[in-house]
Amino acid sequence: xxxxxxxxxxxxxxxxxxxxxxxxxxxxxxxxxxxxxxxxxxxxxxxxxxxxxxxxxxxxxxxxxxxxxxxxxxxxxxxxxxxxxxxxxxxxxxxxxxxxxxxxxxxxxxxxxxxxxxxxxxxxxxxxxxxxxxxxxxxxxxxxxxxxxxxxxxxxxxxxxxxxxxxxxxxxxxxxxxxxxxxxxxxxxxxxxxxxxxxxxxxxxxxxxxxxxxxxxxxxxxxxxxxxxxxxxxxx
Numbered sequence: 001x002x003x004x005x006x007x008x009x010x011x012x013x014x015x016x017x018x019x020x021x022x023x024x025x026x027x028x029x030x031x032x033x034x035x036x037x038x039x040x041x042x043x044x045x046x047x048x049x050x051x052x053x054x055x056x057x058x059x060x061x062x063x064x065x066x067x068x069x070x071x072x073x074x075x076x077x078x079x080x081x082x083x084x085x086x087x088x089x090x091x092x093x094x095x096x097x098x099x100x101x102x103x104x105x106x107x108x109x110x111x112x113x114x115x116x117x118x119x120x121x122x123x124x125x126x127x128x129x130x131x132x133x134x135x136x137x138x139x140x141x142x143x144x145x146x147x148x149x150x151x152x153x154x155x156x157x158x159x160x161x162x163x164x165x166x167x168x169x170x171x172x173x174x175x176x177x178x179x180x181x182x183x184x185x186x187x188x189x190x191x192x193x194x195x196x197x198x199x200x201x202x203x204x205x206x207x208x209x210x211x212x213x214x215x216x217x218x219x220x221x222x223x224x225x226x227x228x229x230x231x232x233x234x235x236x
Contacts, residue, residue: 001025005058007044007213018044020213021058026158028063029188031181033201035227036210037234043162045210046194050160051079063157080109084151086161090143092135092150099131102149113153121149125179141172148179158190159183165200177203198227209234 007019018041026032026049036042047053049060051067060067062082070078084105085091092101102122106113122128125145135143144164151159161180165173181203183189193200201207202224209216211234219226 001061002045002049002055003059003061005045005048005060006056007041007048007053008056017213019048019055019058022210022213022215024208024215024218026190026192027206028157028190029184030205031184031191031203032193033204033207033222034192034194034210035196035198035201035207035231036216038196040210041213042194042210044213046160046162046192049192050083050085050158051075052085077109080105081111081154082157084154084156084159086144086147086151086159086164088163088166090135090140090147092143092146094135097132097134098127098138098146101135101146102127102153104150105154111154114155117155118153121153124182125149139172141168141175144168144172144176145179148176152179152183152187152189155187156189158192161191161193163194163196165195165197173197173200198224198231201227 002022002024005019005022009016009018022045034042034045044053048055051060062078065078067075093104103113125148127145127149130138130142165176168176177200180191180193184191195201202222204222207219207222207227209230216234217230219230
């Protein structure tokens, strides 16, 4: 959740306001899509909500935790244990196997996957026969499935995904969105996805539209057509 969130880059007349007094909640156990024109502030919103970037003013919460009250070590621990990330560029460690990449956040925090969770995630994402491969031996869709598995296996409170289907073909993108949808429906995880694609947004429970650093609208039970209608209006 963001409360009165302001993110400003630079100072004086050259300052750029990427978030302009934004207050928005991402409901627990729901799938939220964030959309807007290029440069609207949607990725900045996600990065600040996830603690990857610091607000200029205002507050960001993960659950009941105010991120501004945490020092660097506490923030790193929270990101590792309570937040999952899926990046458009995958961000896999090339020297590690698929299994090692999936378990990396747990390994760094000295934990093991909860009983059966690793098997469930690997099965859901159809990675069972790829566990000893390295990223260079995988297709783009397979690498993105590994990135999703890594985000889900630690059972974080919330998973943030920045254009998770942007580099994928239609079928692979459809599969990734289905896996994220399953994480919400079956495991009650919270998912926040930044996307430019109305078809991707249609998988969500709600869509947050961002324009010029402000929340323009929030749509419940979106369809691809209803999202596209709003996006066309934003482009005028």
